Amino acid sequence: MIPLALDDFDAFFRAVHDDHEPFPWQTRLAKRLLQKTQVSSRSDDINCNNADWPQPISLPTGSGKTTCLDLAVFILAAQADLSPVQRSAARRIFYVVDRRVVVDEAFDHARQLAGMLHEAKSGILLEIAGRLRRVAGETDSEFVPLAVAQLRGGVYRDHAWARTPTQPTIVCTTVDQLGSRLLFRGYGVSAAARPIHAALAAYDSLIFLDEAHLVEPFWETLQGVRDFRKFGDARLPGSFQVVVLSATPPLGTKSSSQPFQLEAADREHPVLGPRLAAVKLATLNLAPKAKGKNFIIPLAEELVKQAIALVGETPRAIGVFANRVATARAAAKRLRDKFGDRADVLLFTGRMRPFDRDQLAEAWLPKLRPTAKLRSFAKPIFVVATQTLEVGANLDFDALITECASLDALRQRFGRLNRGGRPVESSAAIVVRADQVALAQDEIESDPVYGNALPATWLWLQDQNVGGPVDFGILALKSRLDLLTEAELSTLRLAPTHAPVMLPAHVDCWAQTAPEPYPSPDVSLFLHGPGRADADVLVCWRVDLPEDNPCLWTEILALCPPAVGECLSVPIYLIRSWLKNAKSEADTGADVPVRSTVETEDPKSQAMRFAALRWCGVEDSEVISSADELRPGNMVVLSGLAAIERDELGDFPPGSPTDVGDALQIVARARPVLRLHSAVMATWPQSPVITQLVGLISEMSSDELAACLGERDFLDELRSALALLAKEKPNGKPSWLHDSAAWLVKELGSRTRSRRSLHVHPQQGLILRSVRRMPRIASETDDFAGEDNTGSATVAVSLHHHSLGVARHARTYGSVCGLPESVQKDLEIAGWLHDLGKGDPRFQALLRGDARGGGELLAKSGGLPLSKAVRDAIAARSGYPRGGRHELLSVCLAEPLLAALPPESQDLILHLIAATHGHCRPFAPVIVDESPMVIRLRWSTGPQGSSTEGTEVSHSSATGLEHLSSGVPDRFWRLNRRHGWWGLALLEAILLLADHRTSEAEQRDSEKEPES
DSSP states (O other), rough: OOOOOHHHHHHHHHHHHTTTOOOOOHHHHHHHHHHHHOSOOHHHHHTTHHHHHHHBOOOTSSSGGGGHHHHHHHHHTTTTTTOOTTOOOOOEEEEEEESSSSOOOHHHHHHHHHHHHHHHHHHHHHHHHHHHHTTOOOOOOOOOOOOEEEESSSSSSOOGGSSSSSSSSSEEEEEHHHHHHHOOOOTTTTTTTTTHHHHHSSSSSSEEEEEEEGHHHHHHHHHHHHHHHHHHSSOOOOOOOEEEOOOOGGGTTTTSSSOOOOHHHTTTTTTHHHHHHOOOOEEEETTTTTEEEEEEEHHHHHHHHHHHHHHHSSEEEEEEEEESSHHHHHHHHHHHHGGGSSSSEEEOOOSSOOOHHHHHHHGGGGGOOSSSSSOSSSSOOEEEEGGGGTSOOOOOEEEEEEEEHHHHHHHHHTTSSSSTTOOOOOOEEEEGGGGOOOOOOOSOBBBBBBTHHHHHHHHHHHHTTTSSEEEEEOOOOOHHHHOOOHHHHHHHHHHOOOOOOOOOOHHHHHEEEETOSSSEEEOHHHOOOOOOOOOOEHHHHHHHTTTTTTTGHHHHHHOOOOOOOOOOEEEEHHHHHHHHHHOOOOOOOSSSSSSSSOOOTTOOSSSSSOOEOOOOTTTOOOSSSSSSGGOTEEEEEGGGGGGGGGGGGGOOOOOOOOOOOHHHHHHHSOOEEEEEEEHHTTTTTOOOOHHHHHHHHHTTTTHHHHHHHTTHEEEEEHHHHHHHHHHHHHSSSSOOHHHHHHHHHHHHHOOOOHHHHEEEEETEEEEEEEESOOOOOOOOOBBBSOOOOSOOOOOEEEEEEEEEHHHHHHHHHHHTTTHHHHHHHHHHHHHHHHHGGGGGGHHHHHHTSOOOOSSSOOEEEEOOOOOOHHHHHHHHHOOOOOOOEEEEHHHHHHGGGGTOOOOOOOHHHHHHHHTSEEEEEEEOOOOOOSSEEEEEEEEEESTTTOOSSSEEEEEESOTTSSSGGGSSSHHHHHHHHOHHHHOOOHHHHHHHHHHHHHHHHHHHTTTTOOOO
């Protein structure tokens, strides 16, 4: 391959950014990284540090920091001709911001970049796409060269970024989501999938930590992960790089290298220069009545007063920032009451569902994008926000009103004022509460969010205010701050907390994921430091769940699983109080981590007032009996009845529907679902077609609907109604409802898929669930998870065919990842042997759905129903032990086939088989087999041949591996010491993902049939 040059980066940048030239700093950084790339060989030690990227990258807001993602992708492509061991550029690129709402601008740009690369037909984009495919070990031109994902909060089976170990990927995420994954405790991630996420986050990864000074404990923890990743006698290749993006980086980064900063060429640039030099004058204002516990309303009134003063004769876009959610809500309400239809008032907080926020952002925020040109509005626009728009939001206000905060927070907020450097006079006002003016500890109570940095900042601003308003322009403010010592600056910034020192004992505990030891170190301490609030809980509502029969909820949700986009992030203390109906004072929470909030207990109101289900997938979900059972990262599903008081938990735009589950299936999973249930359809835009569908479904009972599913006349009528629904486009634009109906019409056109797409709703009605995913690029989520208890699928696959496919995938992944040849071979053998336990005749009966034996051994079922009740009945008839683990029997059957291999290989292969679905880390689960039987199987010793004829092996189905003396725990610890905590997890991830992708390919091949 011809090496990429600096001119290629310029061409790539122009192609991605509408023919705009890169800023000087972007070209300088690209040149530096390309020079590093010319090194022909690298060692694993180099791959473990920041050999390529400068540390820190100290750039002000508005200078285009998120284009570091473009640079990372370009450099990865530039190193495509290097071997995996030589390559220092990472396949997985994480952009991390400590906010409930991840940097949408970065995510949207990453998704746009992925689309351009996938659709490229010529030029530099096609060249980069081809190189990324080579990095992934793929030659198919249809392969997605770059995937993107957004982690705003975990949700079960929502992990497409972890689909393969070789896919180039950009992930926009938060400290909680990435940090918990790195430490084997991923919030919202099943125990089985936690090692996968930990390994893929720790290997072949580049982490951009934006505004790192706000998350110093996490930065310290990342240094610990970097150091402990070197642990192990047989270390595996793969980079782990952390790059700080901040104008005020953590102190620890300053001694490592010279910061990468703007230079004279940047200040003189015709586009970037005006942004840096823009004048932003701010007045200082006191809210005299805002003090004590009842500060919310007086403070909101002062913010509104200052906002009204800045409206001006020409309608403008005015940003209003508050430090608390309650203050933002109160200010937005007063602005709406004041202006009515004469102004548009938008409210953005972290207490919004991504669905609602995205709908609001799509309609309004494009009007507020930065531009160098003058603009006009028909009427004033007020954008009221908390810290959720403080970092990463690419917005450009004409005027700004903000509650006083620490100086670093104010700099972020003023970065949204005249962000484009337009030739206009930008006005602003800073408002402070009366009880936060004094600095002395004995005169005020330290602010829960900003501590003493807030009053110290106010005093400093008053000193700067002697000659008039304070200029918060980037260059003007920098000239003032350059006069301060580091000690003086530290008093104006939020005082950092520090993470506990990470010890090997901590990682030993975290690496034990199945079962998790008790007690186990609290990962939140290592992400935010001590004294910070608990992580959030995700809450969603479904109107088709019967409040009086929560036992049916899992059955219903299995066919339309919750997605992260429909969930509201709620602090755990708040949802606990809400479920208990424990009325407390006004919610004064912020949209950044704050000191822990003490929950108000009401002994008279401890019973839960609404039914609630903790969703952890079909097998592990449970109805909770107490709000105290909730844990950080949990997903809680509530019925429509519980939505009556939803405004106490979050912010919902007017007219926002309670249940948006169907809308999110097509967005989050690319697998449309329509619940034809009267309560759900009542939330859809009403039309004659909807009325026809309601009539078609509501006239029949569940038994009658079940009988109709095989009748052609009924299917034709249903398909006809959906076809009419697909043609209805509100405002001439496709909607999720239109797209879902159009795709499901195609599904019902296939006799095979129609049988698998139609399901009777347990509460009367139908659920239409697409068998196929819609074609798209840069998938955000995925249905595969870390467990496979039944071997169920929608296509029958022989055990030999599936095992051969997994072996080949595992070997390929190991090769593309640059693993040693011996380890690649071990992965291949493990893939070949991992499902031997499915040779149990009872498991075969389970797969076939009846008790009959005979025939070729299966690895996957030909279409077991999704209903858990039906599956349980089939399992009972088969005689297979409840909770049985086929991989444990696989270990026992595989062991004699490995006798000729070195002990190290035997250890690794047996552990990989045992841990295929996340167990045996370190202990095997206890399985009670009341009727054990001897399982005999003839299997070859390696996957090279096309036949399973070989050695006959046998073992009792009662494996005994649950005993401490079985060798399973000892093998786990030996391999941790050999490959390292994250290294062993990486090898497990490679085998499990090889299994998943093989199943996916088998499913895809089965769907290649003509429409009827």
